[in-house]
Amino acid sequence: xxxxxxxxxxxxxxxxxxxxxxxxxxxxxxxxxxxxxxxxxxxxxxxxxxxxxxxxxxxxxxxxxxxxxxxxxxxxxxxxxxxxxxxxxxxxxxxxxxxxxxxxxxxxxxxxxxxxxxxxxxxxxxxxxxxxxxxxxxxxxxxxxxxxxxxxxxxxxxxxxxxxxxxxxxxxxxxxxxxxxxxxxxxxxxxxxxxxxxxxxxxxxxxxxxxxxxxxxxxxxxxxxxxxxxxxxxxxxxxxxxxxxxxxxxxxxxxxxxxxxxxxxxxxxxxxxxxxxxxxxxxxxxxxxxxxxxxxxxxxxxxxxxxxxx
Numbered sequence: 001x002x003x004x005x006x007x008x009x010x011x012x013x014x015x016x017x018x019x020x021x022x023x024x025x026x027x028x029x030x031x032x033x034x035x036x037x038x039x040x041x042x043x044x045x046x047x048x049x050x051x052x053x054x055x056x057x058x059x060x061x062x063x064x065x066x067x068x069x070x071x072x073x074x075x076x077x078x079x080x081x082x083x084x085x086x087x088x089x090x091x092x093x094x095x096x097x098x099x100x101x102x103x104x105x106x107x108x109x110x111x112x113x114x115x116x117x118x119x120x121x122x123x124x125x126x127x128x129x130x131x132x133x134x135x136x137x138x139x140x141x142x143x144x145x146x147x148x149x150x151x152x153x154x155x156x157x158x159x160x161x162x163x164x165x166x167x168x169x170x171x172x173x174x175x176x177x178x179x180x181x182x183x184x185x186x187x188x189x190x191x192x193x194x195x196x197x198x199x200x201x202x203x204x205x206x207x208x209x210x211x212x213x214x215x216x217x218x219x220x221x222x223x224x225x226x227x228x229x230x231x232x233x234x235x236x237x238x239x240x241x242x243x244x245x246x247x248x249x250x251x252x253x254x255x256x257x258x259x260x261x262x263x264x265x266x267x268x269x270x271x272x273x274x275x276x277x278x279x280x281x282x283x284x285x286x287x288x289x290x291x292x293x294x295x296x297x298x299x300x301x302x303x304x305x306x307x308x309x310x
Contacts, residue, residue, distance in 0.1 A: 020221040028127040033094035064125035074109035090164030094121030108303035131234025135172035142186040157189040167193035175243040190247040197259035200233035206258040241270040253282030
């Protein structure tokens with residue numbers, strides 16, 4: 001019996017180690033959702049498939065990192081209030097998925113930027129950092145956008161809209177920007193967060209369970225390994241959230257198992273004046289299509305809220 005227990009324990013240990021190693025790799029190397037993926041799933045491959053006027057450019061960062069950007073012309077006509085919206089996708093997605101949300105934003109913006117996060121889509125050089133320090137990438141994108149749009153960028157303000165990990169990055173960028181008080185360089189007018197989470201580990205567990213896969217202790221081991229290699233997946237701490245000083249809209253699905261409702265509610269309780277909207281029948285990725293008219297109205301009301309500088 002002792003020998004059998006040792007054998008069983010060894011086999012279990014090897015299984016856990018193997019699954020943890022697979023998880024470590026997949027977390028940093030998500031599937032690349034590019035044009036081929038879009039064609040296979042009958043999705044738009046770029047803004048032109050939606051009849052939108054756009055340019056493409058690259059945000060070049062250090063160490064060979066380059067993030068592709070779609071720069072879409074919006075439909076807003078008020079030259080006094082130039083607002084650019086930046087759409088940030090979630091883990092395992094790409095800017096192709098941002099095309100699914102762009103329609104509601106176009107009437108309220110002069111420009112809409114959609115970009116691939118590190119290690120996603122057509123981003124070049126390096127793997128995903130799971131949000132770690134990626135709020136700095138987003139702020140660099142805002143700065144680069146202003147330079148490219150000169151001289152008309154004078155007075156340009158930004159609304160950051162992200163889904164899941166992208167939402168967390170947007171909120172972290174707003175917090176860091178407020179902490180640095182760098183309004184002269186970029187002006188963040190507001191944040192729209194779809195399915196945000198406050199604790200990365202909880203979202204990772206939810207993602208695995210949603211896929212019918214075991215979670216702990218593999219998630220603990222994977223996160224410990226990432227920590228040893230210098231990658232600390234982005235979570236939202238209360239002290240950072242308290243720095244956010246712009247209007248925030250949270251859109252959450254009532255059936256979201258990746259980012260539980262209480263995470264969005266907690267963010268709303270910390271950031272003053274946050275509007276929290278629950279779509280009861282929605283999951284983690286589909287709140288914007290469960291009630292298209294309600295979603296469009298929420299977006300319109302939010303832009304009315306940020307139209308006059310706070």
